[in-house]
Each structure stands twice: as C-alpha cells, then as structure tokens.
Amino acid sequence: MLTTNKIGITGMGIVSSIGDDVSSFCNSLRMGESGIKKVACIKEPRASAVIAAELRKFSFLEFLDRFRNVPDEKLQTAKRLGQRAPFAIRTSIISAMEAWQNAQLFSNQPSPDRIGLIVAGQNSTQNYQYDLIPKFRENPEYLSPRYALEFLETNQVGTISELFGIKGEGFMVGGASASGNVGIIKGYQLVLSGLVDLCMVVGVVADLSPMDIQGFINIGAMGGKKYINQADKACRPFDTKHEGFIYGQASACVILESESSALKRGVHFQAEIKGCSLNLDSNSSSDPNINGETKAMLSALGKAGLSASDIDYLNTHGSSSPLGDKTESEAISQVFGNHSSDLWLNSTKGLTGHCLYSAGVVESIATIEQMKGGFLHPNKNLEEPIRKDLKFCGAEAIDHQINFAMSNSFGFGGINTSIVLKRGEN
C-alpha cells in the first residue's frame, strides 16, 4: 500500500446561474457567459438590489430526474428528504449527488465511518425564516414542527449524511465569503489527519433575505447602481468602474480523498491540493487587509513546497469591490513580485456573481475545470484595469496549460484563505 500524504479532489458537482452541472458550468466559463441578470421576482419591501445571478431555472424534482445510473433507492431517498425541504437544502442535495456520482461513490464506497462531511456556509436559513415570519405572527400554532429541525443549519449535515450514509465526522463551517475555502481547508485537514479517508465538502447557496441584501447595500458592499440597465456589465472585478459585489447563487460540492483511498477505489485525482492556509486579521470589521492576504498566499505556497514562480494561474477573490480588488491586487503584487507579469489572473465572480458561502468551492471547481480543459476563462467587463502591471485575462477565453494554480477567498471579519492546486494526471 502506498503511504503518501497526497490529498486530491475525486468528485465535483455544481448548480449555478451559469450551469446546472459541472459540464455546462465549464462550457459557460469558456464562453464567458454571465448569469447576472435583472432579478426576476422582487419581494416586499423592495430592496434596491435588482441585479443578481440567481438560480432561476432551479427545480428540485426536474434536476433530480436528470440523474442517470444512480440507484433508484438513492433517488427515492433524495426525493423524500428534499421534497419539503428549504431551497438551500434542495440545492445542496443536487450538487452533492453530482459530486458523489462523479467520484464513483454510488458503486464503490468506503466504510461509512471513514467518510466525513463538511457543510460550508452560515445563516443558510435566513430567507426561509423571513418568509415564515408573517404567518407565524398571525398563527404561531400552525408553525410546522419541522421548523425546529430546519432553522438549525446542521439540518444540512443531517440530511446529506442520511442521503449518502456518511458516518464519520461531520459539521458546518462558516467563514463569511471565505466559507467555501474554509470548508475545503478543514476537509483537507480531516483527511490529512487520517480521521477519514474521504470528505465531502458542500458549499451552501446563499439564500439571502431582503433584510440581508439591504444590510449589504447599507454597509456599502453591494454594487449594481451604475449598470442598473446593463446587468451583465455590473460585476467588474479589477476594472476602474467596479463598485461592489453582485449577489450570486450557487451550490457546489467537492469530494476530497486520500491518495491511498483513491487508488483502492480506482479513481483519479482531478486535482491535488498541494497546500492551503487560513489566517485572521484580528479585525471585526469588513475591510480587507493586505498583510493578512499576503500571509495567506505565502503560507499556502510554503505548505505546498512551491515558490511563487511555480504558480501559473490565480483565481482571485476578485469580488468587484473597489477596496477589495485594490487590496488583493497589491497583495498579489507583493507575493509574486517579478513573476506578477507572468501570472494569469481572473475572477469567476464576473460570471457567477459573488456566491458568498459557496464561492470558494465554486471557484475551486472553476480552477480545476480550467486546468483540465487547458484554458483560462475571460475576466468579464475588465475594460480599464486598476493596475497595468498585472496579467489579467481579457474578454475572451484563451488556451493555457496550468500546472499549479492558486485560489483566494477573503471574508468579512478578517478571514483570509488561499488554496494551491496541482493539475491531475489524467
């Protein structure tokens, strides 16, 4: 038996505004297709954000019906668990099913005790609760008894573990906009420690209530004003006309697995996690910090045993926030020095919007798909870059072989994360 500490990604699944599964998502990345549109249905009170990359085509039963070669019993369980569940859980079930199938786990599963589950996200029930409040105020007696399960976000852990028969460690992690990366980092550590052989990491869709959206507007984080009538131009990472993040929805899932488990099951790494880092700024506010971001990138490189010049491509946090983009581009310049002019950069958020809790997982999948396909997706709406000395992708996708990539996610509360990925062998 091979005894290495290698950990890789052996399965991926996604439901996003630009693709209902990994292959359609990848196609949209290549085409530079944006999911950002005028919001279809505006709730009362009318929040001023009317532009978002929503999951407007999502239908739980239809999406479930599309799965082929999944044991009928699993589909029935998924239907039973999801049919009356809140939106956030339904989308998690669909992305998790795709990742599980992609990792060939329906046919070849290790012992349930050796499988872990990390659900990355926080405040996932906000909109579900917001919708129930008017009825509750009127008739508290009629509140569904299921509410006691569903308002706890660990309902995601319970539901997904029941669906896939997962019996190892399992929990939720929150890290604001870095939640997805925090989930991947904790999953990596769980496999590395030997507590599990594989770990499912699910990035939860951000189902924001009108109050949450207004909060983001009032704190000055959300954009969409200048391009109110040209929705697909509103998200402009690293462009001088950027003005804040544009809300996006996606659920995304990756399966992390040790090399020995993958070999035993006959599956290959789609990418290897070479190193990752999570550090805090000791800051309760929303402002980014160049030192914290620099430290995350350097530390991830150090753990990967690589130098800055080994990295071919960086999937930036790039949220289209003026201060956020400026800080990150300065941190990149500091970390990569002379190599900055050779390091390709793009931001997936220009296409998907900012998927908040799931962003890290969405962007790891985007990075891996670009590595597998040998291309770099466009950096949408970058007309006048805030810095001329960095190598941003342009309006069209280009062919490019990536051997090592980095993916950044930063969150409110001074949470900095960075992950280094290596292209898989196949």
Place this chain on the structure above:
Amino acid sequence: MSKEHVYEVVKKVIMEVLPDVKLEQISIEKKLKEYGANSIDRMEIAAMSMEQLDLKIPLMSFAQVSNIEGLVDVLTENLVEAGSNKEI
C-alpha cells in the same frame, strides 16, 4: 363539521406530506407509520390539518393517537368543542 369532512382534509394533508402515498391507499384504521411517516411527518400532518380546519389546540393533544382515525377523532371532537361545528 362532520368526521367525514375532517377525514377528507386529513387525507389531502397526508398526500402533501407524503407525496408517494396515493388517495386509494389511505384507509382510516391504518397507522401513519405504515405509510412511511416518521415522528416529524406525523406532527406535521397534525399541525397542517389543524391549519386547514382553522383549529388551534396544543400538538400534545395528539400524543395518545395511534392511527389515522384517532387523529381524525381528536380534530373532530375539538372542532365541536370550539363551537365551530358548522353543518355542511
């Protein structure tokens, strides 16, 4: 409101909470468990039936219920007591 009417309401709620159950499969002497309902599903069926019938009683009132008929009976009795026994 008659027991028959309450039973009709309960049947509709059962099918909503347990989508795989067909109308013709439901019979009043059966237990909800036999249709695959877990304890939360059963509580939800009671709460949703109350809502449909515009009745407010503590969910604990259903603690001793052992089958669908028991549920229908508790609902019917309380509807009568609540004075909302409208003849239909």
